[in-house]
Amino acid sequence: MKRFYLAVPVEYEEKTIRKIGELGAVQLTREIPIESGEKSETIEICRKFMRLYERMDSVLTKIEVEKQTEKHDEDPAETGLDQVKLFVDQIETKLDESTKSLEKSEEEVKTFQTVEERLKFLDAAGLKVDEIGNFRHIFVKVGFLNIALLPKLASYVGGTSVVYTSKPGRPRENLVVVTGLNEDKALIETTLKLLNFDEFSFPQTLSPDPKRAVTEMKNEAELKEKEIGKVKEDLLKIKEQFDLFEPYVADTMQIEEAKRSIARTKKKTLIHGWIPSSKVEALRNQVEETAQKENVYLKFEKPKPEDKVPVQLRNPGVFGSFGIFTYLQGVPNYLKSTLPPFTRFFT
DSSP: OEEEEEEEEGGGHHHHHHHHHHHSOOEEOOOOOSOOOOOHHHHHHHHHHHHHHHHHHHHHHTSOOOOOOOOOOOOGGGOOHHHHHHHHHHHHHHHHHHHHHHHHHHHHHHHHHHHHHHHHHHHHTTOOGGGSEEOSSEEEEEEEEEGGGHHHHHHHHTTSSOEEEEEEOSTTEEEEEEEEEGGGHHHHHHHHHHTTOEEOOOOTTSOSSHHHHHHHHHHHHHHHHHHHHHHHHHHHHHHHHHHHHHHHHHHHHHHHHHHTTOEEOSSEEEEEEEEOGGGHHHHHHHHHHHHOGGGOEEEEEOOOTTOOOOOOOOOOSTTGGGGGHHHHTTSOOTTTTSOOTTGGGGO
16 A cells, blocks of 8 residues: 545545545545635535435335336436436425325225225115205204214213114224204213214215215216326426436435545645555556646655554445545644645645
């Protein structure tokens, strides 16, 4: 391993970092006593994108996707930060609208299914939709009641005008029809509430005939399912857009995190680290080609006895080496009392 000191004009900073990252074995350190800067806006845009990306994944894991949309042929390499920012601003609102619409539609489908189930019980009991509710002198209530609570209902209605009938309903529950004079309605409503009576209620627009009303509910549910399918397709398209931007954002995040470990002045960027001896010439060629030889200061040194030389790690991918910046910041600083030999290049 060899220590290297590199200084390039600030305008070549990002390209240089990318080229160093491509070598895959360079380990950067933060030992230079020069104040460094940070592009916080870039990092914030990328982090906001990643938060939305994770939210998108979370939404898709909760829904059943029936068909995949076609892939786009756009090139992620042409993506820029301005495009990512615009995408994030637009998609954040669109994702909110889509998820709310999906949740609302799914709740409505559940309601239609519940109404459909109750209409079938109503039909089995020989009742019509318009035969339950509040009338001029009497009321009629229909619902499910736990079988074990039927004796209590009998004790509560004793001595009142209220009567009820009970038929088999759901498991451990009976279908109960309760009727009486309106003067006893308040009392029985309190009683039924205490007994956890699951009362039926139906939309006023439903047909009085339960069989016809069931068909109406099925049609409503089918229409709502189509709306849900459209929302899911829209969410998949949004996910594809996320997938298009994600490589660029991940790349940019790595670069921006790397920049936070680099010292700079108004004109020069200072990069300091370790590189395998076998990669020395490759680093020199990459940097001089990127930032132009006359603009580059590059110096290599053999490790000194007091140096704690980092272990060479083999990191896959272009940015594998960037993942260890934090760990290398803890390497003992043998330059505590002496500025690096290339700090004069900054003046």
